[in-house]
Amino acid sequence: xxxxxxxxxxxxxxxxxxxxxxxxxxxxxxxxxxxxxxxxxxxxxxxxxxxxxxxxxxxxxxxxxxxxxxxxxxxxxxxxxxxxxxxxxxxxxxxxxxxxxxxxxxxxxxxxxxxxxxxxxxxxxxxxxxxxxxxxxxxxxxxxxxxxxxxxxxxxxxxxxxxxxxxxxxxxxxxxxxxxxxxxxxxxxxxxxxxxxxxxxxxxxxxx
Amino acid sequence: xxxxxxxxxxxxxxxxxxxxxxxxxxxxxxxxxxxxxxxxxxxxxxxxxxxxxxxxxxxxxxxxxxxxxxxxxxxxxxxxxxxxxxxxxxxxxxxxxxxxxxxxxxxxxxxxxxxxxxxxxxxxxxxxxxxxxxxxxxxxxxxxxxxxxxxxxxxxxxxxxxxxxxxxxxxxxxxxxxxxxxxxxxxxxxxxxxxxxxxxxxxxxxxx
Numbered sequence: 001x002x003x004x005x006x007x008x009x010x011x012x013x014x015x016x017x018x019x020x021x022x023x024x025x026x027x028x029x030x031x032x033x034x035x036x037x038x039x040x041x042x043x044x045x046x047x048x049x050x051x052x053x054x055x056x057x058x059x060x061x062x063x064x065x066x067x068x069x070x071x072x073x074x075x076x077x078x079x080x081x082x083x084x085x086x087x088x089x090x091x092x093x094x095x096x097x098x099x100x101x102x103x104x105x106x107x108x109x110x111x112x113x114x115x116x117x118x119x120x121x122x123x124x125x126x127x128x129x130x131x132x133x134x135x136x137x138x139x140x141x142x143x144x145x146x147x148x149x150x151x152x153x154x155x156x157x158x159x160x161x162x163x164x165x166x167x168x169x170x171x172x173x174x175x176x177x178x179x180x181x182x183x184x185x186x187x188x189x190x191x192x193x194x195x196x197x198x199x200x201x202x203x204x205x206x207x208x
Numbered sequence: 209x210x211x212x213x214x215x216x217x218x219x220x221x222x223x224x225x226x227x228x229x230x231x232x233x234x235x236x237x238x239x240x241x242x243x244x245x246x247x248x249x250x251x252x253x254x255x256x257x258x259x260x261x262x263x264x265x266x267x268x269x270x271x272x273x274x275x276x277x278x279x280x281x282x283x284x285x286x287x288x289x290x291x292x293x294x295x296x297x298x299x300x301x302x303x304x305x306x307x308x309x310x311x312x313x314x315x316x317x318x319x320x321x322x323x324x325x326x327x328x329x330x331x332x333x334x335x336x337x338x339x340x341x342x343x344x345x346x347x348x349x350x351x352x353x354x355x356x357x358x359x360x361x362x363x364x365x366x367x368x369x370x371x372x373x374x375x376x377x378x379x380x381x382x383x384x385x386x387x388x389x390x391x392x393x394x395x396x397x398x399x400x401x402x403x404x405x406x407x408x409x410x411x412x413x414x415x416x
Contacts, residue, residue, distance in 0.1 A: 047334065050334070050337055052338060053331070053334045053335050053338050053340070055293065055294050057265055057266060058265060058266040058267065058268040058269065058290075058292075059266065059269070059271075060266040061266065061267070061269050061271075061284065061287070063267075063269075073288075074288070074289055075286065075287075075288065076269065076284065076286070076287035076288065076289070077285065077286070078283065078284070078285070079269070079283075079284035079287055080281075080282070080283065080284065081282055081284070082266075084266075085263065086263050090298060090299070091298070091305075091338075092305035092307070092335055092338040092339070092340040093338060094338060094339060095304075095305070095338065095339035095340070096303075096305070097299075097300035097303070097304070097305040099300070123261070126255065126258070126261045127261050127300055129258055130260060130261050130299075130300040130301060130302060130303065131300070131302060131303035132261070132300040132303070
């Protein structure tokens with residue numbers, strides 16, 4: 001519940017749009033997809049095609065009062081939002097543990113660090129120590145550009161915050177991230193970026 | 209929210225009790241720990257000692273009405289329990305994806321299959337296909353015995369249900385499972401069983 005979603009659409013990536021028959025595009029573009037919904041739809045695609053099992057974690061809620069008018073239809077009458085102790089998404093892909101957050105900004109030149117919370121940074125650190133594959137998916141809604149960024153990079157720059165910068169520049173993100181071109185199905189084909197990341201990491205380890 | 213927890217305690221395993229100084233045991237035994245709470249405490253122990261990052265997923269809730277008296281204290285006024293589409297616990301351990309359910313029964317001779325739900329079986333199948341490590345922790349509360357059982361075994365026997373049996377006998381569980389002796393910290397040291405399971409699997413693959 002930490003995200004602020006603009007009401008804007010997540011339009012089809014233009015390159016892809018050209019290749020698709022014209023009748024398909026309007027229905028997609030008009031649906032007003034938000035970034036998170038697009039990721040959820042991508043996860044569903046990956047699950048249905050047995051490519052990965054990734055789920056969004058439910059919003060943590062502290063339940064205080066429940067009415068049981070019938071056993072089958074309990075109604076929660078009082079509850080409060082709790083702060084999550086993890087990131088939003090995790091699951092398994094070809095034996096790898098994946099763990100990530102999806103974040104978006106309307107900014108055009110940088111990604112504000114205020115989008116990241118201490119508990120998320122801590123969780124990413126813990127997962128990295130256990131050799132999980134941890135990353136963030138950054139969506140520049142105005143620019144319609146999506147990036148995969150290794151959590152190690154996010155943590156590194158987040159911790160340098162105190163020395164001045166309050167955001168990660170788009171230029172830096174272009175340099176350290178992997179751009180994801182949106183598609184039809186899956187809409188956010190982030191597993192391609194995960195593959196590149198695994199390859200890069202493997203190559204790095206060989207050089208060490 | 210599918211579990212039925214007895215009000216009974218989760219007492220210290222007797223063998224262990226003998227080895228501990230007397231002053232330690234009453235406080236633990238009197239705390240009235242339930243199985244799920246003991247697993248949560250074990251996960252906390254594993255997290256704090258940087259041994260694994262395993263979290264229980266929040267209960268999925270469909271939020272219908274929220275009051276915002278102040279921005280900082282939103283109150284959920286109407287919400288409903290949703291059925292989970294996954295198991296309760298997952299996370300990462302030394303690069304391995306772990307995924308499990310914790311179940312308990314008061315029965316003394318068998319574990320009823322009604323404790324397992326179709327969506328859990330489906331989720332376990334999906335995770336196994338992605339080479340995740342999937343299992344269930346079974347707690348016989350009356351016998352005070354805890355078992356790790358590979359999900360592959362659970363699925364195999366669950367699917368044989370139609371041919372007659374409505375439960376998995378304790379004898380079978382002793383044969384196919386790994387018994388977990390309860391401890392102080394962590395209370396349910398299930399990672400030991402995970403280690404044995406990984407070793408067994410590795411040996412099996414070498415023989416194939």
